[in-house]
Amino acid sequence: MRYSLAALAQALPAELLGNDVQIDGPVVTDSREAKPGSLYVARPGEQADGHDYIPAAVKAGAVALVVEKPGPWPVPALLVEDSTKALAQIAGTYIDSLRSAPNSQLQVIGITGSAGKTTTKDLLAQILASQAPTVSNLRSFNNEVGMPLTALKAEPETRFLVLEMGADAPGNLKYLTSFIAPDAAVELLVGTAHLGGFGSREVLAQTKAELVAGLRPQGVKILNYDDLAVRQMAAAHEGPTWYFSAQGAAEATVRANGIELDEIGRPSFELCYEEQNARVQLSLVGEHHVANALAAATTALALAVPYEQVVAALGLSQAISPHRMHVFAAPLEKGQWTVIDDAYNANPDSMKAALTALAHLGQSQPEATRVAVLGQMLELGPQSAELHRQVGEQALAAQVHVIITVGPEAEPLHDVVKDKTQAWHCETPADARKLLDKYAPAGALILLKGSNGSRVYEIADELLQGVNEK
Known part of the structure; x- marks a missing residue:
């Protein structure tokens, strides 16, 4: 700057x-x-x-x-x-100066949702970077500090500024957009993340809609047609609306048809827009990433990126931020584990998606022991125990053979599964790591998942260090 x-x-x-x-x-x-x-x-x-x-x-x-x-x-x-507020004011002042410069083409894109924000941000940034200079958040730096710091990395030649915007209480997104109003608002889904800060899904939906309401006057909305709460956000701003649908809804502007998963769970699908259809193969693991890819593709199309170039860039895109559905082989003294590292954060929606991915991978390796290390989900409020119990039922439905829970909030999950499969509960990731050594045999498929505060990602870091040392 x-x-x-x-x-x-x-x-x-x-x-x-x-x-x-x-x-x-x-x-x-x-x-x-x-x-x-x-x-x-x-x-x-x-x-x-x-x-x-x-x-x-x-x-x-x-x-x-x-x-x-x-x-x-x-x-x-x-x-x-207030120095934190001053940081946001400085970022807003700086972006205003870039926007008002002669021949400026800067477009600011805001992304929010209960899950998928970082993956969508990474995919969109890769598509847009294939067209013009692009700046986006590092990892998940999406709060009242991370978002302004990202904006301040823009340069006069920057064409696209992709800002992941998080919220853990009402008013958060209104606050962020009051300093930097986006040209495009991407709404992924209204789930159950951070319910402790909102009290209800209805209040959460109202909070997520603050991003749409904060658009510039001629801004464009990119909304998930498959989520009714998101679809209804179209009324929050008068600008044009682009819908995407992973369920293939004919009413959506951009949709996916013919979703297929390869043996390790990487999805491919037909990207349908107007009269154009092309098959896209993602490198990401998990069917839930189809919706994230559609959100990125729809946003790029709304920003006038040609369809053929969107398809090509999606096919070349990679996972950028760590601990998000990263599949790798962890070597043992004899044999190896196949690890699904999705340990950056967790909420009930992303837990279900990760367990589904584990189950799919298990179908291609029926002899492998399925192991899930499930850290506690934080900030769920009074519903925490029930939501953890639901994840326990989902783990059983995914036919997980060994379930290791981590942290006090995860005890209700353990209570659901302890008499129906091999299950252990512990308080620290170090203890969970010891249980893995004891109960996960060579050839096991291991899912690592939990809220950031559960620190399950430390297990992934240790296992990845072993890969690098090899």
């Missing part, structure tokens, strides 16, 4: 402490990421106060600060009441 500190002080507004200085490096909230010319935003946190790391940021090259305390500070600073 290139901006003068005085201009930012006027735009926010904020009190300028010290002299004006030119910012020509990245905007950062982590002092370890500061570089020459950086603007360091000092944010107070629960575990640490960013103001304590100002000397380290300045030593690394930061030339200016955003602070909530008057100092004195070693370099010029903007004094604000």
Whole structure:
């Protein structure tokens, strides 16, 4: 980002402490990421106060600060009441400047949904990057800090800015879009993620609709026709609506027909748009990724990417963010395990999809022992126990032979399965790893899945380290 500190002080507004200085490096909230010319935003946190790391940021090259305390500070600073809000204001100001530049073609795309946001973001970014310079979130950095930091990575030549937008309470998306209104809003589904912050699916749907309502006046909506709650979001904005349907609904603008899965569960399907039909083979594992691919394809088509190039780019796309349906062979002293690593996060919808993928893979290897390490699902509120029990029933329906649950919230899941299959409950991923060594034989198919806070991904990291060492 290139901006003068005085201009930012006027735009926010904020009190300028010290002299004006030119910012020509990245905007950062982590002092370890500061570089020459950086603007360091000092944010107070629960575990640490960013103001304590100002000397380290300045030593690394930061030339200016955003602070909530008057100092004195070693370099010029903007004094604000809320540095996190100031970060979003700076991002909004910067994107406004890019949009208003002569010949600007910048298009901002916002993506939300209870599941599939990161995969859809990765697929869409790969399609759009085949056409023009594109910037998107790293991994799942989609909150009030990650989204502005992503936006600030845009350059004058950036054509597409793809922003995954998360929400764990009402008002989150309204807040984000108040600073950067998108040109296109992608709504994937209204599920049961983060119900603890919403109280009901109805409130969750209203919150997700904030993204559509926050569109620019001529913005376009890309909606999942198969989810009634999403379909009804068309009324939240007057702009054009493009629907996608993994169920092949004739009413949808873009739809999938003839879905097939190969032996390891990678889907292929006909991508149908107007009179055009072409078969797409995804490299991702799991039938649920058809809807994510359709969302990405529909958005690209709405942004005037030619159909043939959408098909070609989808066929070449890969999983980018870690711990999302990554299938790999983990070597043992004798033999190996086949691991499905979907351990970045979990909610009831994604749990069901992952167990379905495990069951499909098991059909092609009927002699293999099916093992599921299922970490607790967090932020589900009063319905947590019942939702965990439902996942237990789904695991039994998927004919999982060994089920290892991790974390106190997962105990109701364990209670459902403990008398019907081999089942163990533990509190830490380290304990789950030991149980894998004891009860998962060579040749086993192992699913790793859980909320980020369950830390089941640590098992995947350890197993992947063994692959790399080989």
